[in-house]
Amino acid sequence: MLAITDLQTRALVRMQRAQGQASVSFRSRDGGTCLDRLFQEGCAKLRFPRPLGNDDPQAIIINTAGGLTGGDRFGTEVSLAVGAAASVTTQACERIYRSTGADAVVNNRLHLSAGARLAWLPQETILFDGGRLSRTLDVDLADDAELVAVEAVLFGRQAMGEKLRSGHLHDRWRIRRDGRLVFADDLRVEGDIAARLAPQPAMAGGRAMATVLFCGVAPERFLDRARAIIGPGGGASAWNGKFLARLVEETGLALRRRLEPLLILLLGGRSLPKVWQF
Numbered sequence: 001m002l003a004i005t006d007l008q009t010r011a012l013v014r015m016q017r018a019q020g021q022a023s024v025s026f027r028s029r030d031g032g033t034c035l036d037r038l039f040q041e042g043c044a045k046l047r048f049p050r051p052l053g054n055d056d057p058q059a060i061i062i063n064t065a066g067g068l069t070g071g072d073r074f075g076t077e078v079s080l081a082v083g084a085a086a087s088v089t090t091q092a093c094e095r096i097y098r099s100t101g102a103d104a105v106v107n108n109r110l111h112l113s114a115g116a117r118l119a120w121l122p123q124e125t126i127l128f129d130g131g132r133l134s135r136t137l138d139v140d141l142a143d144d145a146e147l148v149a150v151e152a153v154l155f156g157r158q159a160m161g162e163k164l165r166s167g168h169l170h171d172r173w174r175i176r177r178d179g180r181l182v183f184a185d186d187l188r189v190e191g192d193i194a195a196r197l198a199p200q201p202a203m204a205g206g207r208a209m210a211t212v213l214f215c216g217v218a219p220e221r222f223l224d225r226a227r228a229i230i231g232p233g234g235g236a237s238a239w240n241g242k243f244l245a246r247l248v249e250e251t252g253l254a255l256r257r258r259l260e261p262l263l264i265l266l267l268g269g270r271s272l273p274k275v276w277q278f
Helices: 006-012 193-197 219-230 252-266
Strands: 019-029 032-042 044-047 058-063 073-080 085-090 094-096 104-112 117-121 125-127 132-141 146-155 168-177 180-190 208-215 234-239 242-249
Touching (some): 019 085, 044 073, 073 085, 073 117, 104 117, 125 132, 132 146, 168 208, 180 193, 180 242, 219 234
Parallel strands (some): 019 073, 085 117, 094 125, 104 132, 132 168
Antiparallel strands (some): 032 044, 044 058, 168 180, 208 242
16 A cells, blocks of 8 residues: 655645636716626626616625635726726625635725726625635726725624634735825734734724725815714724725624715715615
8 A cells, every 4th residue: 555645645635725806897888887898717706786776887796605714815806997987895794714824815906097986895804713814905096086995894703702812814905096105004913813902992892893995086075974973983084185984893783884874975975785785
């Protein structure tokens, strides 16, 4: 009987990993916006529900793998031509399951041409105990393009009594306008995440947080109403054509109840995608 070497053993137990990549572009036509190009590969799929009334076209990202774990890779690229308008969201909350060591990697790229308007509205990401996620959002904006973007994270499943005793999250944003960096943000938390979030200067033990960014004309007009919506569990600022808000809540439901009116405000009263409704 042949002996099995350590290298052969490692090859035998190598886990299958999910890979997904999707790319979509929109263009303006006859006073509206229509689909231009679509590419989807692996576990990444896009669906396009019929817009209601005067709503912008929607693209819904679907991860057919049902979640991400260590070693999985997923990415989305969205391009809007001159004058196009669209919103992009996810079918449901993304789940980051326990990893055996490697990170789940998510890379998202957005390109907005002159006069384009995009709402980047993925639903919440749920980080399970032992989950590891490295995620980037890279955005290139033309001078007069408008962007509303949100990323929300739930640290553990409160209904299951779960606390994150180990894990890793690195969320990296880079926003450029006409090639010039206008916003850079890095969030990194790892190890005993529950303990790290417990102090008052962090999240005071809260399990849900969100970052919301608006890039466009006169963001200062949102400040008073936004701060009233956010309340004591966060804050908002506006400067140099940007509005930035941070929200912290005890539960995902409480976070959603503040996120929805805040996003509608930044969207100028336009509706959120239907998949956001419970």
